[in-house]
Amino acid sequence: MTSVVVLAGGVGGAKFTLGVRAALSRRGAPEATVVVNTGDDLWLAGVRLQPDVDSILYALAGQNDTVRGWGRAGDTERVNAELQAWGAGWPWFTLGDLDLGTHLARTGWLRDGLTVTQVVQRLSQRWPLGVRLLPMTDAEVDTRVVLAQGRMHFQEWWTRHRAALPPLAFENPGIEAATPAPGVLEAIAGADVVLLAPSNPVVSIGPILAVPGIRAALRETPARVVGVAGIIGGHVVRGMADVCLAAIGVDTRADAVAAHYGARTAGGLLDAWVLAEEDAALAPAVEARGIRAVVAPLWMTDVNASAAIVETALSA
Ligand code: FO1
Numbered sequence: 001m002t003s004v005v006v007l008a009g010g011v012g013g014a015k016f017t018l019g020v021r022a023a024l025s026r027r028g029a030p031e032a033t034v035v036v037n038t039g040d041d042l043w044l045a046g047v048r049l050q051p052d053v054d055s056i057l058y059a060l061a062g063q064n065d066t067v068r069g070w071g072r073a074g075d076t077e078r079v080n081a082e083l084q085a086w087g088a089g090w091p092w093f094t095l096g097d098l099d100l101g102t103h104l105a106r107t108g109w110l111r112d113g114l115t116v117t118q119v120v121q122r123l124s125q126r127w128p129l130g131v132r133l134l135p136m137t138d139a140e141v142d143t144r145v146v147l148a149q150g151r152m153h154f155q156e157w158w159t160r161h162r163a164a165l166p167p168l169a170f171e172n173p174g175i176e177a178a179t180p181a182p183g184v185l186e187a188i189a190g191a192d193v194v195l196l197a198p199s200n201p202v203v204s205i206g207p208i209l210a211v212p213g214i215r216a217a218l219r220e221t222p223a224r225v226v227g228v229a230g231i232i233g234g235h236v237v238r239g240m241a242d243v244c245l246a247a248i249g250v251d252t253r254a255d256a257v258a259a260h261y262g263a264r265t266a267g268g269l270l271d272a273w274v275l276a277e278e279d280a281a282l283a284p285a286v287e288a289r290g291i292r293a294v295v296a297p298l299w300m301t302d303v304n305a306s307a308a309i310v311e312t313a314l315s316a
Helices: 009-025 051-061 078-084 097-111 115-125 155-160 185-189 205-210 212-222 242-249 254-261 277-287 303-314
Strands: 004-008 033-036 040-042 047-051 132-135 146-147 150-153 169-171 194-195 224-228 273-276 292-296
Touching: 004 155, 004 205, 009 051, 009 303, 033 185, 040 115, 040 155, 051 097, 051 115, 051 277, 078 097, 078 277, 097 115, 097 212, 097 277, 115 132, 150 155, 155 254, 169 242, 185 212, 185 292, 194 303, 205 212, 224 254, 224 303, 242 254, 254 277, 273 277, 273 303, 277 292
Parallel strands: 004 033, 004 194, 033 132, 194 224, 224 273, 273 292
Antiparallel strands: 040 047, 146 150, 146 169
16 A cells, blocks of 8 residues: 655646556555645636646546646637626636636635635545545645736736746745645655656746645655656656746756755755656766656656556655
């Protein structure tokens, strides 16, 4: 039996989580706990969106749009057209009809007084997900991008500007006062293995680690902490993580991201780091930092490929 906690962001986190579920079910292990980034969350047109929670939820439920990478499969945009006609929401941001059903349900529950954790729990009950989803925190700590011309919400920078405006920094206002969602610290303390998904290290994993108490829990857990590189051959696998990494002074290289997380033996987080076959030459640099380097195929082409990566990480 292996008790597993995963720290994850959106699309990469969703693909990885599918692999975690498959690998653990083959082992007959208990369901994993996935701690999800909520820095991408936002209020738009009166509803609360949680893009990373929904990406993982929809993927586990088999309801995700695999072509676009976000939203529901087979969704339509009738309500979105009405919102645009009213000048509500953002003209560059599409809210699908089925997806809006999720946002309305979530917003209603939040207005009824449920916590974010309770809302995520309710959203998790409709389909058999096979993993437990926890938000990183119940607090609203939406990511803002600091630009030369001011600050903007991460979603505007990401979807409207496609990360083309040079970021100076990323902030999560209020995160210093946030606490981990109920169950997060307990799950980390009681795990055998904690996996850092190959999600964006800056705007997906970064906000999770910035919630006070989570970094310390990772440093203190008896679990092995294993990260999986989201960079293959010097290129990000998806998204625009290279722009985010550059903003915090980290090169787009698997060994540089491992160094950014750091070795547990040297005040950082990692016991081991799984990097791609294409980056095998970087393994000695990772090991030199006191992090065990494991080389494996890292393309998450399907759920079996993702499960094989998870197996490698679990036995690292
Ligand atoms: N990404 C886009 O590129 N364009 C969109 O119009 C868009 C809408 C959208 C609606 C709901 C949702 O949960 C996610 C949505 N995304 C959209 C994806 C999202 O902006 C980002 O890819 C993630 O936040 C980054 O992980």
